[in-house]
Amino acid sequence: MHRSIEQHIEYLDNEIETLETEILELIQRYPKLRRHSDLLTSIIGLGQTAAVTFLGELSAASNFASSRKLEVFCGITPRLFESGSSVRGRPRISKVGNARTRKALYMPAVCALRTNPVLRDFADRLRAAGKPGKVVVGAVMRKLLRIMFAVVKTGRHFEIDFKSRRPLPAPAGALTAIVTG
Numbered sequence: 001m002h003r004s005i006e007q008h009i010e011y012l013d014n015e016i017e018t019l020e021t022e023i024l025e026l027i028q029r030y031p032k033l034r035r036h037s038d039l040l041t042s043i044i045g046l047g048q049t050a051a052v053t054f055l056g057e058l059s060a061a062s063n064f065a066s067s068r069k070l071e072v073f074c075g076i077t078p079r080l081f082e083s084g085s086s087v088r089g090r091p092r093i094s095k096v097g098n099a100r101t102r103k104a105l106y107m108p109a110v111c112a113l114r115t116n117p118v119l120r121d122f123a124d125r126l127r128a129a130g131k132p133g134k135v136v137v138g139a140v141m142r143k144l145l146r147i148m149f150a151v152v153k154t155g156r157h158f159e160i161d162f163k164s165r166r167p168l169p170a171p172a173g174a175l176t177a178i179v180t181g
Contacts, residue, residue, distance in 0.1 A: 023052055035155070042157040043147055045112025045119065053104035054148060067149040074101045076142050093138050102141070109141040117160055119143060 027033045033055060040051035064070045071077050075097020095102070112119040119140050126136045151158055 023056075024048075027052070027055070036152055039151045039155065039157060040148055043112075043144070043151060044116040044158065044160075045114075046108045046144070046148070047111075050104050050108045053100065057098055057101045057104070064149070067146040070149050071142055071145060072097065074098050074105075074145060076102055076105065076138065076145060078138070105141045105144060106137070109137055109144050112144055113137070113140055118147075 027037050036055055037048075037051050040046055040054060041048060058070070058074075064073070068077075075095050076093055078093065093102075109119075113123050113136075114120070122143055123136050123140055126139055131139070147158065
């Protein structure tokens with residue numbers, strides 16, 4: 001009986017390897033998928049497995065209007081527990097959304113905490129603010145998904161020293177001074 005279980009495990013391992021090879025061949029066959037895979041793997045800490053999962057689960061991610069809508073779809077937004085003034089629970093990840101994408105983002109987020117300078121600095125700021133470890137990992141997952149969205153949406157490789165070209169919104173007082181002045 002022990003031998004038949006080992007044979008079955010060996011068979012399943014071979015099937016998994018065959019499917020992974022077919023998936024990579026499929027990605028190479030289609031230029032758009034190949035381009036998106038190349039863009040996603042340019043992100044430090046994001047490997048081939050997470051990129052393939054992102055492409056498979058969210059192939060139309062560029063159709064989302066914003067990264068916030070993608071985060072809600074994946075279920076990695078914070079969920080507050082509040083009811084009146086007496087019940088205040090700790091915020092948790094919502095988990096209403098695509099569980100496979102959430103699962104695929106966890107290990108790249110943990111890896112990126114160590115290897116990606118942008119996400120490491122972000123996590124250090126959260127830890128300095130007193131956030132617990134799981135909250136930090138959840139926030140890094142969200143940030144990583146935003147970076148993935150931006151890379152696919154813009155068609156540009158990940159840049160460590162990227163600065164947004166969008167102007168920052170003016171402070172509220174500045175707008176009032178211009179209008180009344």
